Amino acid sequence: xxxxxxxxxxxxxxxxxxxxxxxxxxxxxxxxxxxxxxxxxxxxxxxxxxxxxxxxxxxxxxxxxxxxxxxxxxxxxxxxxxxxxxxxxxxxxxxxxxxxxxxxxxxxxxxxxxxxxxxxxxxxxxxxxxxxxxxxxxxxxxxxxxxxxx
Numbered sequence: 084x085x086x087x088x089x090x091x092x093x094x095x096x097x098x099x100x101x102x103x104x105x106x107x108x109x110x111x112x113x114x115x116x117x118x119x120x121x122x123x124x125x126x127x128x129x130x131x132x133x134x135x136x137x138x139x140x141x142x143x144x145x146x147x148x149x150x151x152x153x154x155x156x157x158x159x160x161x162x163x164x165x166x167x168x169x170x171x172x173x174x175x176x177x178x179x180x181x182x183x184x185x186x187x188x189x190x191x192x193x194x195x196x197x198x199x200x201x202x203x204x205x206x207x208x209x210x211x212x213x214x215x216x217x218x219x220x221x222x223x224x225x226x227x228x229x230x231x232x233x
Contacts, residue, residue, distance in 0.1 A: 089148040092131075092188040094196050096141050096219070097160060100178040102212060104137035110172040118142070118163050126150055126158065131193070132200045136207050141200040143188065156183045184216075186223060 099105045106114065115133045122130040122144055129145040146152065160179040167177040188196050199206070207215070 087148070089146070090190070091146040091148070092143065092190070092193060092196075093146050093152065094141065094143055094186045094188050094200075095156065095183060096139060096185075096216075097156065097183040098139035098180045098212065099137075100180050102138045102180070105167075105173055105175070105177050106135065106137045106140070107173060110167070110170070113170075113172075114163065114167065115140075117166050118159060121159055121162055122155075125162075126155055128155065132197045134200045134203045136203055136212065139212050141203060143193070143196055143200055152185050156185070184219060186219070 118133060118140075119130045122128045122142075127147045128150070130142060131145065132143040133140060135141055144155075146155075160183070164177050164179055167173070210218075
């Protein structure tokens with residue numbers, strides 16, 4: 084094959100530092116728009132869906148094979164936290180938790196994951212982020228010892 088072809092969809096999740104409820108509905112759409120622009124313009128990744136709650140967000144994006152997943156999350160979290168702080172959206176320092184979760188999504192499951200992300204606010208009326216995180220850890224076979232690092 085003369086060309087390299089990749090198509091890897093990623094469901095990413097990351098939370099605010101200490102899971103503090105820092106994402107206010109007043110600036111949430113602006114934050115999501117900023118993140119989408121960073122994904123698409125700077126990282127050359129197609130962002131299909133973004134949504135979340137006051138303490139975490141979910142993103143569904145097509146991975147740019149020239150950028151590592153770690154670099155993507157590092158850049159997005161660093162740039163967006165700086166942007167929130169520069170714009171004085173809240174009366175305290177905004178920061179993201181150091182870690183993140185990233186799961187591959189098959190083409191056949193895209194619409195299901197997109198719907199899941201779209202319904203985050205409703206979903207979290209029934210289940211906490213901690214419970215959701217634990218469910219993902221179990222679903223993807225991570226050890227319970229990692230749970231304390233969420």
